[in-house]
């Protein structure tokens with residue numbers, strides 16, 4: 267029989283709350299300080315299903331938190347009946363699971379989302395389902411959002427913040443694939459990935475996956491910090507008035523071409539085209555064109571594993587010539603990549619057959 271949530275907390279020896287803000291004492295320093303991006307390798311180099319740690323992009327707004335794992339704790343509070351704090355050994359005793367998911371950065375929150383940035387990879391995360399942790403706290407009926415806080419602080423393009431803070435609607439927070447994660451690809455998180463613990467929200471843009479996680483607070487409204495207000499709200503491309511904003515939450519349908527590589531010269535007339543496609547929901551169709559979209563040929567799309575990216579392939583027989591290849595993915599609700607002008611527009615690769 268499943269243990270009652272509070273019995274599980276007692277069994278773990280989880281403590282009642284520390285004084286407000288004491289969880290932040292686990293941050294020893296911010297080092298290096300300031301904005302940092304590790305750019306991803308170009309699409310042809312992302313040919314493996316699982317992206318290795320050293321091939322996966324990194325995005326850090328204010329600086330990397332250096333965390334003392336011995337002092338680290340996760341506070342769960344707000345609109346709950348049983349607020350509590352867990353140490354790292356206590357977290358590691360909870361039931362864990364692994365989820366394979368694409369990992370995508372939305373791109374700069376300072377620029378309009380008109381260009382493709384290819385900050386993408388696909389990895390396996392291991393952690394405790396967030397739903398499990400939330401259920402131990404017995405959320406009150408008025409709770410609607412989970413606010414998450416990171417131990418980092420500082421400034422990002424002139425905007426000061428005393429913490430990185432994001433929010434998730436409670437129904438998303440309770441989906442079984444959302445994790446309070448401590449491993450990536452079977453290894454403990456590195457400092458830059460958010461060690462010792464980060465949030466992972468498969469299918470949602472990376473910005474929602476708070477690194478150096480230290481606090482989860484249940485609230486009845488959205489969070490009001492810079493990372494949920496000033497940054498990471500965009501004009502909803504589906505709004506006919508072009509004014510309505512929406513949070514940068516679910517990743518849109520997208521794809522990229524891995525083979526042929528840009529400007530490749532192929533002597534074989536049988537050309538194998540390969541790429542990845544991904545979306546918060548499964549990708550059901552990919553088509554390719556060699557004539558700017560006048561005629562499209564279907565590609566074969568692999569089934570998704572958890573929330574992974576999906577390989578697609580097309581075998582073409584081509585006479586000698588110069589080619590411009592484009593690929594377009596469609597997701598299960600019928601969303602398609604736009605042809606131009608948007609961060610997820612179709613990828614184009616030019617190559618030659620001789």
Ligand SMILES: Nc1nc2c(c(=O)[nH]1)N[C@H]1C(S)=C(S)[C@@H](COP(=O)(O)O)O[C@H]1N2
Pocket residue numbers: 322323324325326327328369370371372415416417418430458459460471472473474475476477478
């Ligand atoms: N605490 C904290 N979490 C954060 C960030 C950050 O700056 N601070 N950057 C976010 C952004 S924009 C992205 S895309 C992902 C990147 O995760 P990665 O660096 O492990 O690839 O982390 C997110 N989580």
Ligand SMILES: [Mo]
Pocket residue numbers: 325370371372373472473
């Ligand atoms: Mo990002």
